[in-house]
Amino acid sequence: MNGIGKTLALLFIVGLAILPMSAHAGKIKVAGIYTQPIQQKWDATLHKALTKSAAAGEIDYVWSEKISNTDYIRVLREYCESGADLIVGEAFGITRDVRKVAADYPKVAFLMGDSFGPHGSNLSVFDNYIHEPCYLMGMIAAKMSKTGKIGMVGGYPIGEVNRLFNAFMLGAKAVNPDVQFKVSFIGSWYDPPKAKEFAFAQVEAGVDVLYAERGGVVDAARKKGIIAFGNVNDMNLEENGKDVVVTSALWHMDAALGHAIEKVKAGTFTAEDYREWTMMAKGGSSLAPFHEFESRIPDEVKKLIAQQEQAIKSGALVIPINDEEPKSTF
Numbered sequence: 001m002n003g004i005g006k007t008l009a010l011l012f013i014v015g016l017a018i019l020p021m022s023a024h025a026g027k028i029k030v031a032g033i034y035t036q037p038i039q040q041k042w043d044a045t046l047h048k049a050l051t052k053s054a055a056a057g058e059i060d061y062v063w064s065e066k067i068s069n070t071d072y073i074r075v076l077r078e079y080c081e082s083g084a085d086l087i088v089g090e091a092f093g094i095t096r097d098v099r100k101v102a103a104d105y106p107k108v109a110f111l112m113g114d115s116f117g118p119h120g121s122n123l124s125v126f127d128n129y130i131h132e133p134c135y136l137m138g139m140i141a142a143k144m145s146k147t148g149k150i151g152m153v154g155g156y157p158i159g160e161v162n163r164l165f166n167a168f169m170l171g172a173k174a175v176n177p178d179v180q181f182k183v184s185f186i187g188s189w190y191d192p193p194k195a196k197e198f199a200f201a202q203v204e205a206g207v208d209v210l211y212a213e214r215g216g217v218v219d220a221a222r223k224k225g226i227i228a229f230g231n232v233n234d235m236n237l238e239e240n241g242k243d244v245v246v247t248s249a250l251w252h253m254d255a256a257l258g259h260a261i262e263k264v265k266a267g268t269f270t271a272e273d274y275r276e277w278t279m280m281a282k283g284g285s286s287l288a289p290f291h292e293f294e295s296r297i298p299d300e301v302k303k304l305i306a307q308q309e310q311a312i313k314s315g316a317l318v319i320p321i322n323d324e325e326p327k328s329t330f
Helices: 003-018 041-055 070-080 093-106 129-146 159-175 192-204 217-224 256-267 300-314
Strands: 028-033 060-066 086-092 107-111 125-128 149-154 180-187 209-212 227-232 247-251 285-287
Touching: 028 041, 028 070, 028 256, 041 060, 041 227, 041 256, 041 300, 070 093, 086 180, 086 256, 093 107, 093 125, 093 256, 107 192, 107 256, 129 159, 129 209, 129 227, 129 285, 129 300, 149 159, 149 192, 192 217, 209 217, 209 285, 217 227
Parallel strands: 028 060, 028 086, 086 107, 107 125, 149 180, 149 209, 209 227, 227 247
Antiparallel strands: 247 285
């Protein structure tokens, strides 16, 4: 091959490497990889949204659950090799390794839960930015508390939990500057007995409202005859919260995943931060219905919450994202 031929061949190879993802006329293949059992509500939120897309005929969906971090990269590569067009999962704790896989498979789109930003041309990131409805819950909690003392029980003091607690506290202080908080972390994503024990201790310290970031707290509230506020899913309906859980900060991934699927089908998927797709303005988060508490919350409080919700959605009210670890104030 002469010099011109070699140059053309080299340009052809380089061109292949930088070609954009191909458009897809029909269904795309989507794989979900989850580190927890599919019943765990963080992963369940993703799974439910993808299952809905599959039922609507938009995607072919396969998934794996309970994949440990030590095995995650192997499973990730297997799905890449099997022809997945889009892979949805989580990169917490293994960000560097996941990014290496994304670089090795530039034609595969990755949408990963991650505390860091997007990477390269094909790795987009998301997290559950439900701090806005948490702010609204804090306002309601402070209005309904008789002691002015609120308890909060979470899994770990990491950004995705801290921002929810901080927003909740900010909302409570907006209507009662003197409100006080007990903050506890159980050091686990799923240990209802331990969460229940921590909640009991907070009630003994004088709180009469609980924020149940983890399972088990609602049971403690029921035992002690106080109210609670839920997290991610509607804990009134789904976690035995009738007559206990006033409302919950809901996380929806339908809009975010719909955006990603649309981009993959059009061949225009790029590395993005999907934060805005998990916030209230785009339908990524919301307040759950008040259920049987509808008649127990004063009308002026419901009117205030509705006004603040509209202000958030319009951009007139911006709830700050604070990932710093919150502390007890009494």
